[in-house]
Amino acid sequence: MSEPVLIGEGMTGGYGTGADILHDCTIAVDAGEIAVIVGPNGAGKSTAMKAVFGMLTLRAGSVRLNGQDISGLSPQARVGRGMGFVPQTNNIFPSMSVAENLEMGAFIRRDDIRQTMEQIYTLFPILRDKRHQAAGELSGGQRQQVAVGRALMTKPSVLMLDEPTAGVSPIVMDELFDRIIEVARTGIPILMVEQNARQALAIADKGYVLVQGANRFTDTGAALLANPEVRNSFLGG
Amino acid sequence: MIRVENLHKHFGGFHAVDGATLDIAPGSITGLIGPNGAGKTTLFNVIAGVLKPTSGRVLMEGEDISGLPPHALFHRGLLRTFQIAHEFHSMTVRENLMMVPPRQAGEDLWNAWFHRGRVAEEDRQIHARADEVLEFLTIDHIADEKAGQISGGQKKLLELGRTMMTDARIVFLDEVGAGVNRTLLNTIADAILRLNRERGYTFVVIEHDMDFIGRICGPVICMAEGKVLAQGTLEDIKANEQVIEAYLGTGLKNQTNKEVGHV
């Protein structure tokens, strides 16, 4: 089997000089695939995402993109390689306007961004109304939309989302998932952490259950959904 | 319990809350739903005294409480959590909880200096209570971590934990569920129900997870564009065309809900 497009393999590490949070954790996603990470709070899901994005130093393991080892690259170099990331918290530029937030998403792009911007506005109509407002003044769910919009603006070749649907209303969540499926269809690998796990696993090609920094279950989304143990312990029944 | 009368809150020219009128019955668990930007959090902020209303008033048990500062409302038993977690980042998780109980003798300098026995005794009790709460929320293992360094979901739990440290009368929960593991959320739902039943807390809950709303809420209020759009039981609301159009949609979420069903 050929190697997945993006893989964080055997990742072990923690914040600064603190204790290890990830223990030999492996996460991978292939072209056109949606991979969803679920798990209890504090399991290390966000940490795993950050590790893949180079925001903490690994004590063991490696991250590879298209077969190339990128473990040593800085986050912005990874952005340069086409990786896009929406962090869980602090994911907007609060004092810049919504439009500027989106522009910043397209910072590394040199082509015309207006069309992408239009697409974002169509996806999240509320953002069009608010485009001149400072993002810090938005409601929780609106901020989340800005955050996802910013990442989409990059036109990434790999998209990583940390709880993109936290706090967004059901209708927007549906749209968002639809859009994510659409993006994945174009061949882009998508790695996503979700607590709205049942909905997320329903669209996932691959699911990871992370517990205490280690892989507990790995399977297709549907299989995990069907697994009663997973459902009871991690998906709320 | 709480009555909101024709409340307006404007930011510049924007009407975030635009003439909302609603009643929260004592002893109820009321769900507050509505699209992003409907004005739910703003409404909470006005009720909790963080923002001053542009016009209109808020009554608590018949008394006008509009414009009272947050700490005064707290002492009347009105508690709230924040949608974007507001932890005390340089304090440990346990300390985050221990600072909550009101009128601690040790918060008076005089006592801290000259009645240390009494203060220590009281602090022991608060410590024990904090540990109970932590255990309940399944975060007792991080009790001594700095709150700034815990995971996003853990912060939300801490946010909820604070309301459990004191005897509240009415608690406003702003999306406690967002980012919280669903299994744990069920436990939280049980806790809310228990607090409601055993201690008579009134709850107002903002949430986008319909399972959660369905599980605990009696009356549900749906806001949109700063106004109350619909009101009733969850079933009524779910059937409301306007609500479906503005908020629920007909997509994946509702399908999976049906597929998976209630537990």
Add this chain to the structure above:
Amino acid sequence: MSVNPRNILLFGLMGMALLLVAVLQSPTLALTILNMSLISAIMALGVNMQWGYAGLFNVGIMGFTAVGGLAVVLVAQPPVPEAWRAGGFGTLFGLLIGVGTVMAAVALWRRMAPGRGRALALVAVLVAGFALNRYFFVPAVDAIEAVDPATTGYLGGLGLPVVLAWPVGAVFAAAAAWLVGKVSLGLRSDYLAIATLGISEIIIAVMKNESWLARGVKNVSGLPRPVPQPVDMQAAPWVQSLADGLGWSLAQTASIVVMLGYAGLFTLVLGGLIWLAEKALNSPWGRMMRAIRDNETAARAMGKDVTRRHLTIFVLGSAVCGLGGAMMVTLDGQLNPGTYEPLRFTFLVWVMVIVGGSGNNWGAVLGGFVVWFLWVQVEPAGRFVMELVTAGMAEGDLKTHLLNSAAHMRLLTMGVAMLLVLRFSPRGLIPER
């Protein structure tokens, strides 16, 4: 302080440094440094209360120390009866009118409905009050200042024991802080900073220019002392026999005895303050203050009256600074408004707090010692460095120029020392837990 080997080591090292000064330079120098270090530690403690506990960015320390110093003159100097006769009544009356006007204005502002009427009434009250005040105040002040301007020209003090001035200094500073706090505590971070800085400049401007109060820029010197002067000590038989016994010179013995006297007094005060501060910080009160510092909005929502607590801690911290200011003026034996400069009295104290470790009382104390030690000892150190640098150079203009500029090595060395300390412990020498 958690009795932590590292902290004990740090204090031990500091003690060693002072001991080295005593051996290599002179014991009296070591004691001079020690005494000012004790006072610096007190000031740092005061600032630490405001910043470390509550996150209040007070950059008006200078003003509060100066007010504390003013108390020494007003309490301990003998009164000047001629001046009182010349204009004592007019001055007091004028001041009363001033206070009355402000109170009337505030009351008016509160009572009347907003609108043009209120504004007009306010202006009228202020203008009338100002005119009345000038009418009584100016001639009285002129009369006072005319009384032997070279040596007095002011009202003098109450002639009470000087140690009494310390608590009074604290009270003065507390009163000033209360006013300042009422006005400016609504401001955040650097805005509060510049407001306090501005107010402290105003305080200094008043002290410089109102010479009826404490002679203004003409300074008051020869203030009473809590401990006899070394010169007088030299006459005491027991000091003489002590000197004989130790084999030291009489002057040195007397100086050391006197300095130890000050050191004792200061240590007593500092010890008491630390005890209070430690007990406060490690109590639920301290926890509440830290919560307020971390997140005001959440603290409010958790029922804490942030405004009131801020005011309390601001007043307390400033009072401690005022106490330190009064002690310093006592040690100097003079009040000299011209010396109050932000760099020395505000920023240096801040450096002490940050280098020591904000939020930690022992850190602030250690910071006071370390930074004051540096402040005094960088001068010879700077010269030494410069001599070292130029040692290998050929005689010439450059060498002379450098040697002549050696004085400027003082601040340079200070900067380097500060950066080094912060480099190795960015959170301070004894960080908050």
Add this chain to the structure above:
Amino acid sequence: QEVKFGVILGFTGPIESLTPHMADSAELAFKEISDSGLFLDGQTITPVRADSTCVDSSAATAAAERLITSDGIVGIMGPDCSGVTMAVLQNVAMANGVPLISPSATSPGFTTTESNGLFFRTAPSDARQGAVMADVLMERGITSVAVTYTNNDYGKGLSDAFAESYAAAGGSITINAPHEDGKGDYSAEVGALASAGGDLLVVFGYSDQGGAGIMINAIESGAFDTFAMGDGMYSDALLETIGSDLNGTIGTVPWSEGEGTEAFAAFATENGVNAESSYTRESYDAAALLALAAQAAGEATSAGIAANILNVANAPGEPIMPGELAKGLEILAAGGEIDYVGATNVELIGPGEAAGTYREYIVEDGAFTTVSFR
């Protein structure tokens, strides 16, 4: 063998631009004495500098303590600013019995300060200069002036003294406004002064501090074109910066009728020391006095120096000019008497007070021209 003297001046801080020249002048005197080989049977003098900071009494105290108890100096030339001078005197010098001669503490307050005979100064008290300036103005028929003074004890004391004498003589002061040194912008002060008006502007400040700033600004904005200046303003640098606009300016400066000052200027220039900066003359004299007093005592001890300062400074005896210190040493060694005249016509009235004559000058063709001595 070497004898150490302290040179404590504010090398950093508000008057840091004056102090290097002052220190140079003092060290010039020390060097002159050392080089003569006549000092106490061939002993040499090592000056030790320390920073008074001008404003930080505690730092100055520590510095003086260090010089006295660690470096072992026997006398201090300095400090400069009155506040630190008082602190050093009362907290360190008196405790150790070390005499100090300040070149620049001109506050009248020092006249009456109890110092156990340890405090001297070579700059006369401001009280007298104020009276002299009032006379000069009245004699020229100038009856209405605006006054600005540097806001410290020197400026305030001088302007108080001047105001008193001037009013007594029938003159009127339109405005008496302080200015702060060390700032760059004096437009506000000049605006107020200009508005108040007056026949001329009296400036009691420092020639390379606010005083100069005020004058330049006043000239350029046309607020005033004639000035009267106190001693702090006398300097060639001012002539150079302001140029011909300074013509017609009158002023007073402590000066001896005789060649003392010129002698110093020549001697200093020859040795590469700036003689024209404020208080350089006083500094030279202070240093010379310390050394001469040691010579007179026959030993380099603090007590000996303190006891002999008045002796060498005042008549009777052979007058000693700048550059003639060797001669003074010789006479003293031989048991003779000297009357040190120095650069400023030194005449000490007692501890704490200097007399001295003032020179009234007027600026003509870009040079200070003597009018009379008072």
Add this chain to the structure above:
Amino acid sequence: MDILNALITLANFVLFPAITYGSQLALGALGVTLIYGILRFSNFAHGDTMAFGTMVTILITWALQGAGVSFGVLPTALLALPVGIAATVVYLLVTDRVVYRFYRRQKVKPVVLVMVSLGVMFITNGVVRLIIGPGDQRFDDGARFIFSVSQFRAYTGMEEGLALRTTQGLTVITALIVMAALFWFLNRTRTGKSMRAYSDNEDLALLSGINPDRVVQVTWILAATLAAVAGVLYGLDKGFRPFTYFQLLLPIFAAAIVGGLGSPMGAIAGGYVIAFAEMGITYAWKRVLTHLLPDSLAPEGLVQLMSVDYKFAVSFALLVVVLIFRPTGLFRGRSV
């Protein structure tokens, strides 16, 4: 009644000086506000940075003058300015590399950076004095006046005079150009926007592909340019002495804060507010009123709101009042 003379008096003693001084403060405050806005700390070394830039410019000016180069009616220092700017840029970049970067990586609290900048201030302080000494340096040459009081009087035949110094004119013009350029840069260019993004959320900027090192560099370069320009203009106008530059820090900060920290617009407004407050509130209106009122009503006293003793006190009091009504400054600055 003589409105024209009254106006000219006012212009000569209040308006012209205040506008000049205000421009100088504004340039200084822009540097402070920029560093605050983007690197998020109050840089106490800014005054001494200005001194550094000016010092280099002066040294070059002297060299040019020595070589007989001049710039006609304009001061030679303008020719030397680019070198001064370059040297300041290098100095700040080196400081950043050696000092600030470490603390930035450690993510220390802003107040620690403030203290670090105090350390840098001490060092710069020493370096400048070691090189050029603490004394006064005047380095303006060329024509001193665009028109002087006597020229003005001769030309207009008015009683009151008005002077406009070359340096005043230069200051205002340069300040305008620099401000416009800065605005264009920050609001219109990609780099400018990325700087604002970085200041808003450093981590996220990283995730958007913004190179933080570059942002920091550009910030220091801008700050250095502003500092050198402000310092040289101030020095040309009022003479250079290291200590006065250090003292300038206070009004510069006051300006930046009154305007609202982090807001360039605010820094400019703040500069003028502080300057006009210092000039205006202690101004004695006697002379102006004498022109305006009939002789019988001519004022006896000085008609002064406050005596000049309280010049600084007054401007600070004004500052406090402004902050009470607008807690984050006139232009809604930010706060860390």
